[in-house]
Amino acid sequence: MTMALRGYLRFLTARGVCRAGLDHAVPIIPQWRLSSLPRYISSSDVETLIATCDQTTATGVRDRAILLLLARLGLRAGDILSLRLTDIDWQQATLSVRGKGRRETRLPLPQDAGDALLAYLDQARPHVADGRIFFMSNAPIRPLTGSSAVSDVVRGAIRKAGIPAPSNGANLLRHSAATAMLRGGATLDTVGAVLRHRSPDMTAHYAKVDVTMLLQIAQPWPGDA
Structure with missing residues (x-):
């Protein structure tokens, strides 16, 4: 929606019915890539x-x-x-x-x-x-x-x-396979090779579901008794 609004304002500027630069007033909506958790089910x-x-x-x-x-x-x-x-x-x-x-x-x-x-x-x-x-x-x-x-x-x-x-698509089992491999001791490189990921960031996405491993590096919450 924001991209469409900026494009419309640029169009109005080109037509001379809107002052130049008004499209910069439309705020950027932050989007964090791979911010969600993988959707998976247990091995059982x-x-x-x-x-x-x-x-x-x-x-x-x-x-x-x-x-x-x-x-x-x-x-x-x-x-x-x-x-x-x-x-x-x-x-x-x-x-x-x-x-x-x-x-x-x-x-x-x-x-x-x-x-x-x-x-x-x-x-x-x-x-x-x-x-x-x-x-x-x-x-x-x-x-x-x-x-x-x-x-x-x-x-x-x-x-x-x-x-x-x-979820109920084919990707559910793909995500489940990745998390099962990671929890079974496979490295991120191994998981990435099996899933044929081009970017290591895609594989690192699955590290967020390994709660046991994350607990080892988690820091105490400030002010927590």
Whole structure:
């Protein structure tokens, strides 16, 4: 709103109906980057979400593979949608991911996520020539498209689990993976490498949820008895 107001005042100045410099009277609203806390759920709640998947159905097998990739590797919704069969190296147990900027990164594929992915490919994935991995379960058979499709999987699991969650999109599990790694003793550099952050500031954002570590450096509040 303030940017629009300044632009309007500059427009009026150019038209000669407003004195020059009046746009400087509009105050700047302070905004602190990464000032909010990451939205995440506990590791036990993550496991509860994964356990909601009905592995007797094709949809449940697919959703379990998606949830495990989100929770174990901190993938984005776009990463899930763009995964192709050629991105999996079964011999080396790695997964190739192309994130923002199309940069390719090879990530270690955890055992449970790899098992779930193999189960989906073997039991539930439609037999199509398309190289993409994840497909819609209902006809017409087509690849998953749009980040909302991945977020719908997370939302459905949250609803089934009946757990309180600060958000219900795919990023919830990405944030949860980062906080779990940090609390498990991983360094910020390691977390940043897994999440493929370009800036260390993005990774440092998660340090705010490690209350145990922060208590070690917290100073007494002035005047506190």
